[in-house]
Amino acid sequence: MPLSENTPVIVGVGQFVERVDNPGYVGLSFADLAAAAAREALADTQAGAAVAAQVQAVGSIRTFEESGAMQVPFGRADKLPLAVARRLGIKPEVAILEKVGGQSPLALLADLGNRIATGAVSAALMFGSEAISTVRHLVAKGETRDWAESDDPDATGVEWIDKGRGFEGTLSAASIAHGIRAPVTAYALCENARRARLGLSREAYAEAMGKLFAPFTKVAAANRYSAAAVKPMSAHEIATPGERNRMICDPYPLKLVSRDQVNQAAALVLMSIKAARAARVPETRWIYLHGAALANERELLERPDIGAYPAANAAIAAALSQANVTADAIAAFDFYSCFPVPVFNAAIDGLGLAADDPRSLTVTGGLPYFGGAGNNYSTHALASMVEILRGKPGAKGLVGMNGGFQSKYGAAVLSSDPREWPGCLSAELQAELDAVPKAAMALAPQGNGRIGTYTVTFAKGVPEQAIVIGELDTGGRFVATTRDATTVAAMLERDPLGRPVVITTGEKANSFAFD
Structure with a gap:
């Protein structure tokens, strides 16, 4: 049975990297890096101009700065999908900024694919980039850039969809209070x-x-x-x-x-079978989900x-x-x-x-x-x-x-x-x-317990803080932390897994010491 003409296929892929130690390095912005990868993806279809002319939806993965994970002193494109589309001469009907997370490329791919499958659009372009290496490199050298730019979707009739950061349910107040903040x-x-x-x-x-x-x-x-x-x-x-x-x-x-000091970008082009054939994209380029x-x-x-x-x-x-x-x-x-x-x-x-x-x-x-x-x-x-x-x-x-x-x-x-x-x-x-029951947390943990898991954080190679999660002898899970140098050293000297500890409830965070 023949496939529906609206079946989405991946027809183009592109990647781009700019290393600070390579000849020709210029320090591209997030938008410039993403545009470079997008050009590669369009060219990869072997029908670049015909494909670009059919792109009706664009979407970008959130940069770390847009996710709130870092601050870039040079400014940024306020709507990255539109900034990249403008560089490519594409005038989309829909522009999407996806939620935070390493799973977000699939979420965006699924969104764009659904729009193609339902006939809402015939072709879509998705991309993402990071320029963290360049940011750190330029700041260290005392150099500045002006990466600030603005696009107004209302002025061009583009449907703008910002899905939000999507941090809900990621870390609780209790986790954050005990130092569980960084990945x-x-x-x-x-x-x-x-x-x-x-x-x-x-x-x-x-x-x-x-x-x-x-x-x-x-x-x-x-x-x-x-x-x-x-x-x-x-x-x-x-x-x-x-x-x-x-x-x-x-x-x-x-x-x-994970190495976050990178200047990398990647992009994918999706089209309906009908649109891919109209653009004369060779079927040898097509990949299906x-x-x-x-x-x-x-x-x-x-x-x-x-x-x-x-x-x-x-x-x-x-x-x-x-x-x-x-x-x-x-x-x-x-x-x-x-x-x-x-x-x-x-x-x-x-x-x-x-x-x-x-x-x-x-x-x-x-x-x-x-x-x-x-x-x-x-x-x-x-x-x-x-x-x-x-x-x-x-x-x-x-x-x-x-x-x-x-x-x-x-x-x-x-x-x-x-x-x-x-x-x-x-x-x-x-x-x-x-439907699986949650772990039962002790509301005000106090007394004896055992360590179920732990970590010790380091600052420039020096041990700084210990965090433990375990079970009280009387029942219930606890989380506790300490910066006491003797206790932290003891954590490193001998494997703390399963060791008994005494938990003290604190106003903001619980503390622990070895029994």
Whole structure:
């Protein structure tokens, strides 16, 4: 049976990188970087001008600055999708700014695909960028730029859709009060909770993290779009703290942490089959979505198992089922890898894959090595996956996208095999996840308990603060923190998992000491 003429297909992909140490470096803005990747994506269709003329919807992934994660002193485009469209000579009918999170490329892809599938638009362009490396480089040199620009959608009749930041339910007031603010802190707590469940020593777990990411460095070293020159590293090099691999947050030295200092951009072009044929885009460029799912996790302290990621496992299983394929039949993977734990949870624990799977767990090289391009990383993964699948007709690829603090997960299965637009599963999955009871928090924790997970944060290599989550002997979960130097040192000297502690309720935050 022939496919609907409104079936969306990915027909073009583009990536762009500007390294500060490369000849010809000029320090492009966020909008300029995104426009460069978008031009590459349009050219990749092999019918660039004809495709651009049909683009009716544009959408961008939120930059870290638009997400509130950093401040850029040079100003910015107030409506990035329109700033990029203007650079390309595209006059869209709809412009979308997506929510925060590493899962947002799938959310935007699904939105634009639905608009095409329903006939609302015939072609769409999505993109994202980060220029954090240039911002830091210029500030350090005392240079300035003027990146401020404005677009008025009302003046041009464009439907402007800002979906909001979408931080709701990501971190509770209690988490924030106890120092769980930065991603590295939250992920460290998840990582050590997983280690506790597996019963592994610090040394054994560090070796496992190194072995997980060592193959990623080889892929990144061969990727021309990597944010910086990368050399393949051994598991020992990655996981062993040292002068060039300082501790950031227990159990993470620097080389296990996502690299946000990047100047990278990526873009995708989607069209209906009818529009792609009208523009004469060769069918060898077409890639179809076969399965997709999005799911949200509970807030960190509410999760029954802080070291697990049920939302990721559910989203991946749903996407594979929708695509009618098993993990064994997937030809290529990319798992969002800001830190080891989301990869462990999705790929190793969830799908039973091995760290050294010959198919590789990444097509880019991963966020610590290829580059952690903010919320936009998985647009790079999708672009790379499309290129791989074009060279493997009929093969299927899986991209896993993680957002927040193991808070949101998206999974997409792609292939060159024709497929009606499947849409993106979400509501039914979410209802099942939400039906699981929350962890019971002690309202005013006081007395004896045991550590279930922990982390120690470092400032320039010096231990600074300890955070613990555990269970009171009388029942109920607690969270507590301390900056007492003796206690912090004791946390590092001896594995604190399972150790007894005394909890004292505080006005703003609970504190702990060893029993």
